[in-house]
Amino acid sequence: MIRFEQVSKALGGRPVLDAVDFRIERGETAVIVGRSGAGKSVMLKHMVRLLTPDEGRVRIGEDEISAAPDRELERIRERFGMLFQGAALLQWMSVYDNVALPLRERTGAREAEIDGRVREALDLVGLGDDTEKMPADLSGGMRKRVGLARAIVRKPEIVLYDEPTSGLDPVTSRLIDGLIADMRAKVGVTNVVVTHDLHSALSIGTRIVMLHEGRIVEHAAPDGFIRSEHPEVRRFLESQHIRAEDPWLKEKISET
Numbered sequence: 001m002i003r004f005e006q007v008s009k010a011l012g013g014r015p016v017l018d019a020v021d022f023r024i025e026r027g028e029t030a031v032i033v034g035r036s037g038a039g040k041s042v043m044l045k046h047m048v049r050l051l052t053p054d055e056g057r058v059r060i061g062e063d064e065i066s067a068a069p070d071r072e073l074e075r076i077r078e079r080f081g082m083l084f085q086g087a088a089l090l091q092w093m094s095v096y097d098n099v100a101l102p103l104r105e106r107t108g109a110r111e112a113e114i115d116g117r118v119r120e121a122l123d124l125v126g127l128g129d130d131t132e133k134m135p136a137d138l139s140g141g142m143r144k145r146v147g148l149a150r151a152i153v154r155k156p157e158i159v160l161y162d163e164p165t166s167g168l169d170p171v172t173s174r175l176i177d178g179l180i181a182d183m184r185a186k187v188g189v190t191n192v193v194v195t196h197d198l199h200s201a202l203s204i205g206t207r208i209v210m211l212h213e214g215r216i217v218e219h220a221a222p223d224g225f226i227r228s229e230h231p232e233v234r235r236f237l238e239s240q241h242i243r244a245e246d247p248w249l250k251e252k253i254s255e256t
């Protein structure tokens with residue numbers, strides 16, 4: 001579904017991605033982890049061509065997005081929903097209108113259809129009763145949920161999330177994790193998540209990709225990832241006090 005073929009990219013005169021080669025299959029939740037500055041967001045931006053590779057290719061199914069002509073780009077981007085860090089809500093619009101915006105702006109849908117889609121998306125993120133609230137009256141976790149409803153309202157095949165739980169308390173973070181897992185299980189989307197939070201990565205990921213200095217140093221299902229012997233992976237796990245014997249982890253891994 002998503003393929004990186006030997007993708008290299010330099011930014012600010014420095015190599016950021018170095019011959020990155022991997023694929024994400026349809027219906028997976030792929031989680032990209034790594035230290036600050038490892039190149040995680042740069043990788044995500046290549047998937048929707050906010051950046052183009054210096055070398056190599058990025059394919060989305062049959063479409064080579066990294067080389068598509070501009071007239072094709074819009075159609076390929078339609079396949080994505082995005083929950084990016086800076087994707088702020090419009091402060092002067094209600095929750096309902098924020099979620100309706102992509103449908104009103106980008107489709108010819110009638111208001112009756114828009115209404116059905118907006119309510120369905122808001123119900124899915126548990127905000128069906130908050131449609132008339134204004135963004136300023138919402139908590140950080142609720143804002144993320146509105147952002148998620150907006151990202152999925154056009155029924156994309158793939159949803160990209162850049163640090164979806166950053167700045168949220170642990171309880172709210174687990175709630176967002178649950179919603180991301182639902183997107184895959186109930187809606188059938190392919191999820192790609194960038195996060196620092198390994199707890200979250202191991203809970204929701206079907207595949208964990210670790211980037212270090214622009215290279216993929218591990219690419220494994222959660223049970224393989226926690227047993228990886230790569231020193232950088234071990235360091236990363238230890239820094240977050242994650243051990244293969246942890247009961248929650250055993251339970252999670254027996255489920256997958």
Ligand SMILES: Nc1ncnc2c1ncn2[C@@H]1O[C@H](COP(=O)(O)OP(=O)(O)OP(=O)(O)O)[C@@H](O)[C@H]1O
Binds near residue numbers: 012036037039041
């Ligand atoms: N537009 C740009 N111009 C110059 N350098 C950039 C640009 N975008 C990213 N970089 C650099 O590329 C490197 C990787 O950035 P990226 O945002 O992908 O890191 P990250 O792994 O997502 O980190 P974090 O976890 O801190 O968000 C960093 O050193 C960053 O400074």
